[in-house]
């Protein structure tokens with residue numbers, strides 16, 4: 089069969105098509121293919137606890153429009169989401185809730201810690217009796233985005249970094265949280 | 268100024284031995300903790316004053332004592348007044364003013380949560396902001412915040428290395 093190679097920039101593999109255009113052949117690795125699909129359709133959980141959530145909403149809205157990168161299907165249920173953007177201060181009272189939401193998400197799941205509060209406790213770091221000093225104490229974090237709050241561009245940058253990370257991971261090995 | 272004099276006279280007629288002081292832009296008086304309810308009731312009922320609104324109820328830890336402040340407003344006569352009281356001895360206790368102002372309910376829960384003042388006669392006195400099993404009262408000056416957050420996570424098995 090006579091085939092010609094087609095150029096698809098972001099497809100991870102090679103695509104061939106016969107002269108009539110009817111049948112195609114794809115040569116790729118299953119890992120790369122699955123990662124490509126996963127990283128381009130991340131469904132974030134709607135989860136915002138304070139000021140950072142305003143920037144997250146802004147990133148979702150028309151001006152910054154995170155649907156351009158495949159994040160548009162924000163879900164209100166953790167069972168349908170595979171990404172949790174922790175946007176806002178996590179207080180001690182909220183910590184068990186965050187943990188439960190994370191546990192309810194199906195694998196593979198990813199966590200973005202947005203803002204200073206989630207990295208170290210931020211403005212509440214030293215003398216607070218009520219704030220978790222860094223959510224990486226309770227859930228494993230994939231990407232940290234510094235700022236108070238980070239601008240929507242920074243959030244998009246962090247999410248693209250997460251996509252890159254997914255592209256480099258093994259698709260069918262579910263890694264346990266690192267101890 | 269006329270109004271101010273009139274206001275002072277009415278107050279004097281209710282509390283003869285009171286002195287009117289200034290607290291920021293407001294007039295303030297100080298009452299004894301044991302007579303606070305009776306005093307506030309008079310301010311609430313007296314037809315010349317009619318303090319029908321409790322704007323804010325809060326407390327301040329002055330180290331030697333805890334000061335409780337009632338910010339009152341009369342929407343009929345346009346008066347503002349702060350009533351202060353000082354609690355010196357533990358256990359801190361006051362009579363609840365919920366029967367006079369319904370808005371006191373949440374304020375008193377908050378003060379109980381943060382300062383540990385128990386209000387007798389409150390319909391449902393429990394913690395408002397802190398978790399129900401929290402120990403200690405965080406806004407007291409004597410409260411130590413070192414490691415409390417980590418200890419809380421630790422005791423509730425929320426830390427990552429405690430999960431299997």
Ligand code: SF4
Nearest residue numbers: 139140203204205237
């Ligand atoms: S990092 Fe700053 S903006 Fe974000 S939740 Fe914390 S205080 Fe608010």
